[in-house]
Amino acid sequence: MLENIKAVLFDLDGTLVDSMWMWKDIDIEYLGRYGYELPSELQKEIEGMSLSETAVYFKERFAIQESLEEIKSTWMDMARDKYTHEVPLKPGAREFLVWLRQQGIRTGIASSNGIELVETVLKAQGIREYLESVHTCCEVPKGKPAPDIYLMVAETLGVKPEECLVFEDVPMGILAGKNAGMRVCAVEDTFSANQREEKKKLADYYIESYDEIPRERMQP
Incomplete structure (x- = not known):
């Protein structure tokens, strides 16, 4: 992956x-x-x-x-x-972010939410330091499923679309990542449980928890 x-x-x-x-x-x-x-x-x-x-x-x-x-x-x-x-992190998310930092893999947020609320929850959860580029769809011409926000975040990180892996929870978001030319992993979420099969078809990968992600690059 x-x-x-x-x-x-x-x-x-x-x-x-x-x-x-x-x-x-x-x-x-x-x-x-x-x-x-x-x-x-x-x-x-x-x-x-x-x-x-x-x-x-x-x-x-x-x-x-x-x-x-x-x-x-x-x-x-x-x-x-x-x-x-009231809002918790998804299972294994914090550990995955820490691991990405250790591996030198760059990170970013591409949210449809407003920037103030994004910053609020990232700080409340103590994970802001692990996310280098944080942007929202309010900053680009079109929201998801248009690729604009993902292309913007990739550009700010100085990486090519094909070098990016996207994590998304709903079909419109998955399509945004795919339309940007990126690989996409769908994430299980109770809210979109009725769209599970559609998500699996659209995405390259599917996880129920970040703990499932193979750590191929993990150093001994």
Whole structure:
């Protein structure tokens, strides 16, 4: 899996941290303020969108009067406490990040979330120092499944797309990595359990835990 890999790039939510449950809870609470129930298809429709793109979607679909910045600010306030106190790392993630550092393999984050929340959870979990390049889809023209964010992070790390291994938890993210010309490992997540077979077909590899990753380059 790690043969000829010079950089490992991670999505955040559902990939490095177990947080996808949180966003559904926030969507339910936020829409409830306006008298709406969460549509069953909504999570699928916003999959891969950046925080900014999702705010546009909510504003247009539900005729929300708040500005886009106000919508994002509200979501961030709702999420900040959960990220700090309730969201855990995925099994084996910390150990894998430490190992990558030991091996001299570069690392980056390519998230659809907002940068403030990304930095909040990375610092809360004590793993910020292990991630060299942290960027979000709000910084590029198109969110996932477009390859923009993965190409951006690879460029900041000074590596070629074919030298990158991506970890993702949902089909749109997997497609973003593949569209960037990178190898992709799908990560098991309860939130996307109903998409497991689709994820396996799209990705080059599939893991339930980072502990499963062969450490071919591990020094004795």
